[in-house]
Amino acid sequence: MGWRCAGxxxxxxxxxxxxxxEGGRVSPLALGKGLGFRAEGARRCVGARGNTCPMGAMVPGRATRARCPECARLDRAHSVAADAVPDDPRTYRVYLAWFGPGMTKVGITAEERGPARLLEQGAVVFAWLGRGPLMAARRTEELLRAALGVPDRIPYARKRAVRAALPGPDERIAEVAGLHRRALALSGWAESLEPIAFEAVDHVGVFGLDGLPAADAVVRELVDGGAVAGRLLAVAGPDLHLRTARDGIVVVDTRLMTGWDLVGAGEGEALSVPTAGVREDGVQGGLF
Known part of the structure; x- marks a missing residue:
């Protein structure tokens, strides 16, 4: 019986x-170290809101959220992202997150979480814009989308495609700084939202992106008996970048690992799960 991954x-x-x-154990992800695992059995729903799925339902291997339809609905019903709890009394922060040239998004996160949300998304650079009540933060997020065309989502395929060719720190920060100035100059900010002066945080070193080679492939899904192994080069958001023994640089989205029982595999073991190529535009190619 393997350990069940929670991301x-x-x-x-x-x-x-x-x-x-699952159960609260953690394993540090040390860059430069070997990492290998093999999936066993079937992928099962992880439940919702800390509750076990009552059906123990199977879920598709390519789903990035390992929840059955019923548990997904329960999770969504208590989600701030879905505006399901508009009376949340916590203070929220609005942020700008940069993932590559021309790829900046706006979002909100509970102030008590600090930068965790930005790390989880793989934000290469980020800056806070303002702080205040939930709905004021949400209105400001919507203002930036409408007035400046800043999206609230950027696909992970696009993020992965540019990580090995990022510009230098000055250029990265300058793009975020320019958008921050434009955002603060907008009229229509919620009165209860306090603006925050510009201060950029750069995660290139934290993620291990300096000198990162371009990815050759991305794992599409895990399968029963399928192995993934290599030397860990970078961790950005949910993505692990591995140098494998035979298949070059491979990216594993750890969201595909949730719901599986995993056992150890040797660092040099051959990749034996479905993969796809990575194109410069961030669109994944067919299986190979």
């Missing part, structure tokens, strides 16, 4: 990510 986590105040396991 990547960034402990509060830590600069090193961990793999989380």
């Amino acid at each position: 990547v986590g960034w402990p509060s105040g830590a600069r090193v990510s961990v793999l989380r396991w």
Whole structure:
């Protein structure tokens, strides 16, 4: 019986990510170290809101959220992202997150979480814009989308495609700074939202992106008996970048690992799961 993965986590105040396991165990993800695992059995629903799925339902291998339809609905019913709890009394922050040239998004996160949300998304650079009540933060987020055309989502395929060719720190920060100035100059900000002066946070070093080679492939899904193994080069958001023994640089989205029972595999073991190529436009190619 293997351990059941619960995804990547960034402990509060830590600069090193961990793999989380059901039951509360964690495994540090040390860059430069070997990492290998093999999936066993079937992928099962992880439940919702801390509750076990009553059906123990199977879920598709390519789903990035390992929940059955019923558990997904329960999780969504209590989600701030879905505006399901508009009376949340916590203070929220609005942020700008940069993932590559021309790829900046706006979002909100509970102030008590600090930068965890930005680390979880793989934000290469980020800056806070303002702080205040939930709905004021939400209105400001919508203002930026409408007035400046800043999206609230950027596909992970696009993020992965540019990580090995990022510009230098000055150029990265300048793009975020320019958008921050334009955002603060907009009229229509919610009165209860307090603007925050510009201060950029750069995660290139934390993620291990300096000198990162371009990815050759991305794992499409895990399968029963399928192995993934290699040397860990970078961890950005949910993505692990591995140098494999035979298949070059391979990216594993750890969201595809949740719901599986995993056992150890040797660092040099051959990749034996379905993969796809990575194109420069961030669109994944067919299986090979």
